[in-house]
Amino acid sequence: MRSNIKLGRISGVEIGLHYSWFIIAALIVFSLGEHFRQANPNWSPAQIWISALLTGALFFVTLLLHELAHSLVAQHRGLKVTAITLFALGGVSQIQDDATDAKTEFWVAIAGPVASLIIGLSCLGIALGLRWQPSTEPHIAVTGVLVWLGYINIALAAFNMIPGFPLDGGRVLRAIIWAITKNADRSTRIAARIGQVVAFLFILDGIWQFFSGAGFGGLWIAFIGWFLMDAAKASYAEVEITAAFRGVRVSDVMARDCAMVSPRISLQDFINTYLLRAGERCFAVEDQGRLVGLITPRDVGAIPRERWDKTTVREAMRPLQELHIITPDTPVLDALKLVASNDVNQLPVVANGALQGMVSRSQLVQLLQARSELRLPAAYYPSLPRNGKEASSSA
Numbered sequence: 001m002r003s004n005i006k007l008g009r010i011s012g013v014e015i016g017l018h019y020s021w022f023i024i025a026a027l028i029v030f031s032l033g034e035h036f037r038q039a040n041p042n043w044s045p046a047q048i049w050i051s052a053l054l055t056g057a058l059f060f061v062t063l064l065l066h067e068l069a070h071s072l073v074a075q076h077r078g079l080k081v082t083a084i085t086l087f088a089l090g091g092v093s094q095i096q097d098d099a100t101d102a103k104t105e106f107w108v109a110i111a112g113p114v115a116s117l118i119i120g121l122s123c124l125g126i127a128l129g130l131r132w133q134p135s136t137e138p139h140i141a142v143t144g145v146l147v148w149l150g151y152i153n154i155a156l157a158a159f160n161m162i163p164g165f166p167l168d169g170g171r172v173l174r175a176i177i178w179a180i181t182k183n184a185d186r187s188t189r190i191a192a193r194i195g196q197v198v199a200f201l202f203i204l205d206g207i208w209q210f211f212s213g214a215g216f217g218g219l220w221i222a223f224i225g226w227f228l229m230d231a232a233k234a235s236y237a238e239v240e241i242t243a244a245f246r247g248v249r250v251s252d253v254m255a256r257d258c259a260m261v262s263p264r265i266s267l268q269d270f271i272n273t274y275l276l277r278a279g280e281r282c283f284a285v286e287d288q289g290r291l292v293g294l295i296t297p298r299d300v301g302a303i304p305r306e307r308w309d310k311t312t313v314r315e316a317m318r319p320l321q322e323l324h325i326i327t328p329d330t331p332v333l334d335a336l337k338l339v340a341s342n343d344v345n346q347l348p349v350v351a352n353g354a355l356q357g358m359v360s361r362s363q364l365v366q367l368l369q370a371r372s373e374l375r376l377p378a379a380y381y382p383s384l385p386r387n388g389k390e391a392s393s394s395a
C-alpha cells in the first residue's frame with residue numbers, strides 16, 4: 001500500500017493518504033449527516049453538516065493516532081518506520097524490519113488497539129462530563145460528535161483485536177505463540193492459519209447476513225473477510241519465502257553462465273550469434289572487462305526490425321547506471337525485494353566493476369518451486385561451496 005497524497009512527517013514517519021481513503025471519508029460524512037439529521041430533527045442543516053464534517057475529520061485524526069502508537073512503539077524498540085498510509089479499510093504502518101523478538105512484536109501490535117481504546121473511553125468520559133446520559137441520543141452537537149467518536153474508537157480497538165493475522169490481534173496472538181514455542185516462523189504459520197479461519201467465518205457471516213436481509217452491511221462484512229483471507233495467505237507465503245532464503249547469499253544462487261557481448265556489434269549480429277542460440281539466458285555487455293550494461297530480448301524488441309543491422313548493442317542496451325546492481329554478498333531476500341519493488345527481471349551481480357553472475361526473477365521462483373517439490377523443511381539449506389575469490393574478498 002503506497003500513499004498517493006503526502007501530508008507531512010511526524011517523528012520522521014511520512015504520513016500519506018491512498019485515494020481509496022476519500023471514498024470511505026465521503027461515506028462516513030454522509031452517513032453521519034444522515035444519522036445526526038434523524039437523531040436531532042431540530043438541528044439546522046449547517047449544524048448537521050458541520051458536525052458530520054468535524055466528526056469525520058476527528059475520526060481521521062484518531063485513526064492516525066492508532067497508527068502512530070504502533071509506529072512510535074516500534075521506533076522506541078529500535079525498528080525503522082518509514083510511512084503511515086490511510087486507506088479505505090483503516091491505516092497501515094510501514095515498519096521496515098520485522099520484530100526480532102516476541103516482546104517487541106507484542107508491544108508494537110497492542111499499542112494501536114490500546115490507543116484506540118483510551119481515545120474511545122476518553123471521548124465517552126468527556127461526553128458524560130457534559131451531562132450525556134448513556135443509552136440516550138445526545139442533543140447537543142459537541143456530545144453528539146464525542147459519543148460517535150467514543151463508540152467508533154472502542155469498536156476499532158475491538159475489531160483490530162480479532163485474532164486474524166495480520167490484524168493487530170493476530171499479531172498479538174503470534175507474539176504469544178512465539179514466546180511459547182520460541183519459533184518465529186512457526187508462530188507466523190499458526191497465526192496466519194487462524195487468520196484464514198477467522199476470515200472464512202467473516203465471509204460466511206457476511207453472506208448469511210446478506211441473505212437474511214442485512215443488505216449492504218452483510219456484503220461489507222464478507223468483503224472485509226475476503227480482504228483478511230488475502231492478507232493471511234500473503235503472510236503465510238511470505239514466511240515460507242523468508243524461511244527458504246534466510247541466510248542464503250546471492251553468490252549461492254546466481255547464474256554464472258552469462259554470455260559477454262561487445263557493445264560495438266550490431267543488433268542483427270547479436271541476434272544471430274547469441275540470442276537465437278540455445279542455453280544462454282542472460283547477456284552482459286562488457287567493454288574491456290568492465291560491465292557497461294545489459295541487453296535482453298525485450299530491449300531488442302523495442303527497436304524496429306529494419307534498424308537491427310544499423311543499431312549497435314550499446315544503443316539498444318540498458319546502461320549500467322539504469323540497472324539495480326547487487327554484490328555476491330547481498331542476501332537473496334534483499335535481491336527478491338529489489339526485483340519485486342522495482343519490477344525488474346534481472347539483477348546483475350557485480351564485484352569490483354566486473355560481472356560475477358546474474359540473478360533473475362524466474363530463477364528465484366524456480367528455486368522456490370524446487371524446494372516445495374522436494375518438500376524440504378523450511379530451515380534446510382545446504383552449506384553451498386563458495387569459490388575462493390569470494391571467500392577472500394569477504395574476509
Ligand SMILES: [Zn+2]
Nearest residue numbers: 112113160168
Ligand atoms: Zn493497528
